[in-house]
Amino acid sequence: xxxxxxxxxxxxxxxxxTVLGAVADYQAMRPKILSAHYSGYRVLEGGQxxxxxxxxxxxxxxxxxxxxxxxxDVAGRTVIEKDANSSMVTNWTVxxxxxxxxxxxxxxxxxxxxxxxxxxxxxxxLGLRKIQAEVLANLKREVEGAKP
Numbered sequence: 001x002x003x004x005x006x007x008x009x010x011x012x013x014x015x016x017x018t019v020l021g022a023v024a025d026y027q028a029m030r031p032k033i034l035s036a037h038y039s040g041y042r043v044l045e046g047g048q049x050x051x052x053x054x055x056x057x058x059x060x061x062x063x064x065x066x067x068x069x070x071x072x073d074v075a076g077r078t079v080i081e082k083d084a085n086s087s088m089v090t091n092w093t094v095x096x097x098x099x100x101x102x103x104x105x106x107x108x109x110x111x112x113x114x115x116x117x118x119x120x121x122x123x124x125x126l127g128l129r130k131i132q133a134e135v136l137a138n139l140k141r142e143v144e145g146a147k148p
Contacts, residue, residue: 007106008132011097014143016077019101020094022143024049024079026072033138037131050074060127103139105132 012019022029027047034041039057046052052072059065068088070081079092088109095102107128 005108006128008129009104010136010140012140013100016094016096016101023092026052026054035134
């Protein structure tokens with residue numbers, strides 16, 4: 001059983017505080033940026049930053065889906081989602097990048113062992129990076145579109 005992870009980064013033409021606020025907004029912003037791979041999204045507690053609890057179904061492939069119940073914490077410029085239903089942790093890290101910001105999403109979990117684990121470690125990150133890239137592109141569109 002090994003660690004499996006996937007990460008993606010986007011540059012956004014907005015200051016880090018604005019971007020971090022958007023990333024941590026589970027009530028209004030998050031539903032706007034999720035791709036079609038997500039369904040049943042709802043906020044159970046909070047809605048803004050630390051203390052938020054949200055749930056959704058992530059349909060990674062036709063045959064692979066995951067029910068996620070994420071508890072949110074914030075450490076500096078990183079929003080951390082820990083799934084109560086698995087070992088999955090997703091970090092959204094916002095950093096200054098020239099006149100704007102970069103946002104890196106990294107999702108990690110403990111993968112299966114044996115031959116199934118080999119295939120999971122090889123192919124799951126490829127599919128997840130595509131999903132992450134779509135969500136980050138949506139975030140970029142929403143944040144840059146909201147600028148005065």
